Amino acid sequence: MSPPSGDLSRPRRFTLALAAGCAAAAICWIAYRLPPPSTSDLDPPLTAARAFLAGRDPYAAVAQSQVYPLYYPLPAVILVAPLAVLPTEWARAVWSGIGAFVLALAAMRYRRGLPVAMLSAGFLNAIVGNQWSPLLTAGAVFPLVGAVAIAKPSIGAAVMAAYPSRRGVLGATLLLLVSLILMPHWPAEWLGALRRSIHVAPVMRPGGVVLLLALIRWRQPEARLLAGLACVPQIIGLYETVPLFLIPRTRRQGYVLAVLSYVAAFGQAILFPRLPGMSLEQNLANRWPVMFALLYLPALVLLFLQPAPVSELVDRPRDP
Numbered sequence: 001m002s003p004p005s006g007d008l009s010r011p012r013r014f015t016l017a018l019a020a021g022c023a024a025a026a027i028c029w030i031a032y033r034l035p036p037p038s039t040s041d042l043d044p045p046l047t048a049a050r051a052f053l054a055g056r057d058p059y060a061a062v063a064q065s066q067v068y069p070l071y072y073p074l075p076a077v078i079l080v081a082p083l084a085v086l087p088t089e090w091a092r093a094v095w096s097g098i099g100a101f102v103l104a105l106a107a108m109r110y111r112r113g114l115p116v117a118m119l120s121a122g123f124l125n126a127i128v129g130n131q132w133s134p135l136l137t138a139g140a141v142f143p144l145v146g147a148v149a150i151a152k153p154s155i156g157a158a159v160m161a162a163y164p165s166r167r168g169v170l171g172a173t174l175l176l177l178v179s180l181i182l183m184p185h186w187p188a189e190w191l192g193a194l195r196r197s198i199h200v201a202p203v204m205r206p207g208g209v210v211l212l213l214a215l216i217r218w219r220q221p222e223a224r225l226l227a228g229l230a231c232v233p234q235i236i237g238l239y240e241t242v243p244l245f246l247i248p249r250t251r252r253q254g255y256v257l258a259v260l261s262y263v264a265a266f267g268q269a270i271l272f273p274r275l276p277g278m279s280l281e282q283n284l285a286n287r288w289p290v291m292f293a294l295l296y297l298p299a300l301v302l303l304f305l306q307p308a309p310v311s312e313l314v315d316r317p318r319d320p
Contacts, residue, residue: 013108020118021101024127028096031128032089042095042130044070048077049084052183059189069193074179074186075172076132076151096127099134102145103242106138110246113254114141117245121261122295126239132156133242139168140225140246147171154199158228159243162221198281199233202296205288211296214303222247222303226296236284236291238265244299253302257295264294 008016032038044062048070051061058077062070070077083091100118107115117123117137126133132152136159139146146168149156160168179186202208211230217223225246234240241261248254272286 017101017104020104021097024100025093025097029093040130045080049081075175102138103134106141110141113248116254116258120258121265122238122241131239137243143167154232161228162225203230260294
């Protein structure tokens with residue numbers, strides 16, 4: 001009989017994670033070769049990184065060449081910079097592969113319902129869209145990876161508040177200091193870009209305030225995570241639900257959340273398609289009730305199904 005995932009040898013865990021990363025990279029590569037042509041969430045920081053390496057203003061470069069401004073702080077550009085030398089198609093695939101690889105390692109260490117996240121519609125949406133959520137979720141398990149929170153401080157702040165770590169804070173601080181040395185005025189440009197953002201905190205949407213009931217269990221990191229996710233501005237896309245898989249305590253609960261993620265994905269597409277002339281902001285507002293009812297609310301229920309701790313007995317795994 002094979003041992004449970006938590007008892008896998010380190011080489012075997014590395015091999016499985018590498019296989020997950022390669023599969024994610026392949027899925028991403030194929031997705032962008034299918035019609036119609038599309039862009040990814042990696043494109044703005046990638047454009048910014050190429051401009052920055054060429055000595056130009058990264059925020060101005062994105063504003064001139066992309067539909068939306070650069071919503072990311074400069075540390076995100078620094079983290080993406082090593083991929084700037086690659087063709088865009090390869091950079092997208094490598095980025096998704098890295099996210100899947102790191103999340104797979106984290107899932108095998110954390111266990112509970114997190115491994116099932118890689119079967120969810122949110123994870124599939126994340127790797128196809130080149131999102132940061134796999135890395136941000138892994139930061140809850142590996143403190144050093146938690147430094148990535150500075151690259152996307154909205155979701156990153158929620159994860160860091162739930163699973164704080166000294167190494168994560170120090171790493172994020174180092175990235176911030178390096179970015180300020182390289183480009184001292186970037187915070188002003190970033191804040192200017194955010195004024196055009198359509199991101200909204202779930203707590204500001206209909207029913208979202210209910211998620212703050214999680215604070216009744218504030219001693220539990222899962223409760224702080226859910227409350228934090230409810231309070232930070234976000235698009236409220238499927239890819240942003242990947243951190244929710246840190247909440248289920250069992251694989252069975254994780255499977256319930258994964259199945260609901262596909263119901264939400266197809267429900268959104270069928271019930272609330274983006275019609276001609278409809279703004280993205282309106283389309284996202286229309287889809288929120290589906291996300292709330294099928295993912296965020298079940299995550300709250302799963303939280304309260306857990307035994308109430310006398311004290312904070314649940315500690316996340318730490319790096320060896």
